[in-house]
Amino acid sequence: MTLHRIPQALLICVMLQIGSAFFSTEAIAQRSVSTSEIGVGIGGANYTGELAPNYRFLNNQPALTVFYRRDLTNTFTARGGIMLSHRIADDNTIGDAVQDLPLPNYRQAELRLSLAEVSAVMEYNFLDYYDLSQKPRVSPYFFAGIAGLIYNKKLTSDNPNLEELDKPFDTDLTVSVPFGVGVKYALSKHWNLGLEFGARMLFNDNMDFLTEGDGKHVANPYDKDWYYYNGISLSYTFYRINCPPPYKRQPGILD
Template identity: 70%
Template sequence: MTIHEFKQALLICSLLQIGSVFFSKATFAQSPVTTSEIGLGIGGANYKGELAPSYRFGNNQPALTVFYRRDISKPITVRGGIMLSHRIKDDNTISDDAYNLPYPNYRQAEVKLSLAELSGVVEYNFLDYYDMRRNPRFSPYFFAGLAGFVYNVKLATDNGLLASDLNKPYKTKIGVAIPFGAGVKYALSRHWNLGLEFGARKLLTDNLDDLAEADGPVVANRHDKDWYFYNGISLSYTIFRLNCPPPYRATPGILD
């Protein structure tokens, strides 16, 4: 077998394995019990872009999330959520060498940013979290999905030479992001769960801070994309639903 044939065989096996996870009969809630969760989370939202060239934990600003989660199979859960955050970011937020650079010193810019995100993600759980025989009951997980967000942004500068180009009123914009990350769930009781999560959002724009479209001199690197992050803790409540055996379902639906 050649290397090319081996790669093809490996790809086919991988696709079959993924398909068995998503399209097996167990996927569509054939288990005796189906679970869903409603939850609330608090944490920090962070921004990475022109005014913050690297991720720094100290740059986190308060953020709030609400979410709904539903199990699809033992390893797979889906989650929809809303995140809200407000932050103020400037070229001198943290006094260290990372900000003592020509562009930040020249721009002297400040951004006020309010953001609301609506996301849908798929979570892969490494352990059977809803097996009540396990004690303690917990599971690490990965997640990935798609998000849309709307944000209000206001750009300003202390450099008089750039004031006419960078001092702008509030603007409302929308964007698309690709959320992904990891977390861990821990059962406090049969119904209550504690969660810890860190997630990144890869944006399809470089204008979260409104610098990429600034008039006048070039004050931003327009060849990369902005990011934002969320890390926080959550508390959720599990709702259990007993599923009737198939012969006793009068009008079974796609999620029954």
């Protein structure tokens, strides 16, 4: 498989996994109790691209997320969520190791970027988190899925020779592939605490307006932009008792 086909193959695999998870109702029906959660999270959103070629934790900007989660089996959970963030990145604050490189000094660019993401992911829980007899109830997990992203951006440059880099606010839509790791911990029967770090793979290099199309050689044409979210969450669990399969097939047999 050639390298340029790897993102497309990953996207197809993720979509198939999410589809099978959301429509596998038979697995839920076999369980005596099923759960769902609503929650909120606060944390930081980050970006890597032309203005920040390397991930740097100190570049995180405030972000907020809300989500709904439902258990499908003892191992898999499905989650839908919304994440919002606003950030400012520029060539002078991307990190000590790259501040004195020629290209950032030449561009002198600043980016204002607002994000709104809607995602659907499937989580794989390494431990049986939904077994209420476990003390304590805790599980690390891995997640992957698909997300729709709307982002608003504005680019300015302090270099008078790069006036073409001054771009007004522009809004774009795109698709990303979120994946990452986390850990969830049950504070009580209903309340849960979560910690998560996730990356979002994009299929374009235009999140920051800096592409090689301007002919000034101000961007790297061989990489793609990424964005990230890491944070802490608090959620509340609802429990539902499922009808036994024999009763669903013959209502009234237990009367």
